[in-house]
Amino acid sequence: MRTEEIDVLVSEVGPRDGLQSVDRTMPTELKFRWVDALAGAGLREIEVGSFVSPKRLPQMADTGQVVAHARGIEGLNVLALVPNLRGAQDAVAAGAQALTMPISASRAHSLANIGKTPEEAIREVSRVAGFLASRDEPVSLEVGVSTAFGCTIQGPVPEDEVLEIARACAEAGADSVGLSDTTGSANPAQVRRMFTALRRELGERAGGAHLHNTRGQGLANVVAALDAGVRTLDSSQAGLGGCPYAPGASGNIVTEDLVYLLESMGLRTGVDLEALIEAREIIREGLPGEPLYGHVPDAGVHNGFVYAGSQEVTR
């Protein structure tokens, strides 16, 4: 699978966004097996953990080990979340190939989430970009602008402020800047408008969409993002996770349902749905009783479903 061409990159965030949102810790050995299974199902990029204080998020304390393990998987892009320079140094030391930094467009959310204003957070992006530039081996830096479509604390976030922050992050040295619907407030008209504007502003540096399904609108927003040219979409197996610091917000879009959507539309993901659905067993084993979301795992694919590129039946 790994060498086939794909049309859309499904970036799996479950091992980071999912596992940091539950109040138990999945044993390291099971994280290894889960990452193996996700990559084995054909996912090309996995956000495997977060380099934050283990006091704050003990679920992520073994991220260095998970990165090192994931680096052993051929063809996988191993992504880690870092909040600051220190986290970036740890991530690079562990072997991460790409770093993602969250920057809140909402001042209130930024302070609540990382204790910094957006301006301070952008200065940290500069520091991390400088550090990465000083090294021989290339490590890419992605920024995700969170609360880009609204905030549970401050309410609407002005769209020009979101775009201004995205521009500032690109100028600070981020290789790509995506937009996150952290609080599940986005609607398709807004998603289309914002990603169109982002691409106009940043061109090739316009990043992917991180969408939530809090209000059942996740895949509707995916359709709008695709229309706006987005070709990288974050999702979480079984819909695990969300943002623990945005009260009332929960629910990443479900990787299983997203892959089905894309393949049905004729967009190749490289993912095998059956193998992907099997990987849910590892969550059941590692986090017994945790609710697992998704419609396709229950309903199965439809009669006549074919993977994108296989034939033209459903296209």
Add this chain to the structure above:
Amino acid sequence: MRTEEIDVLVSEVGPRDGLQSVDRTMPTELKFRWVDALAGAGLREIEVGSFVSPKRLPQMADTGQVVAHARGIEGLNVLALVPNLRGAQDAVAAGAQALTMPISASRAHSLANIGKTPEEAIREVSRVAGFLASRDEPVSLEVGVSTAFGCTIQGPVPEDEVLEIARACAEAGADSVGLSDTTGSANPAQVRRMFTALRRELGERAGGAHLHNTRGQGLANVVAALDAGVRTLDSSQAGLGGCPYAPGASGNIVTEDLVYLLESMGLRTGVDLEALIEAREIIREGLPGEPLYGHVPDAGVHNGFVYAGSQEVTR
């Protein structure tokens, strides 16, 4: 609300499609209250029941009474499903203002569902249209082409056959012909393509979209339908219902989540979400223990949500 302009007609099918899919019967008095509450929340059109044999669907035996009751609600378009001429006669006698007839594009589904081939079903459309034309008071006739996006029994349904059936129904005298994703097989690329073709073929007589959420793709398909110019969307409160004769298929799109989607996008529905969500209590009372679906009823609207047309904040 009733006199305000709207951009999209949300056609509520719960009292028909929802109630015929559960194996209990909601008491007539509660059906009255539910229809009252739905109309009170601002819905302009409700499919209140089905004029079929009470032996086959005892849940629908009181449809005549429900139609008569609903006719007392000012400004409401009272729609009833009819399988044939006899049902149409009963529906008109009861006071229905619009009739909807299902025609399966899939031959296998048509035989399983109504015991007729598609050609026989189209002849029945002619008979019903002739009957309606012979009367003084206008009653409109809508046809919904079911299994238009695939069939659980026969698999893919050729798109040109679907369009051919739609054309034949319009020629037979249907005022509008819509497309139904009876089995939850549709994807947004297909929905966009099919409704674009339908409008090209039928112009003003191209009808609405009846979409299911079987695989979590319901609102994603709504976005595609809107793009293709569709302005009438069927949905069911709490996602009640689906097609009982298509094995494995279930789950109408949820009216609450649909209204939220449309209003968030700036498309006026005339529906008050709070009043709509309150109406769920009547289902709880009438069908205790029945699973109620929908994300917006649990999550609420987002901080900063405004109804379409109120202001520009989220648009």
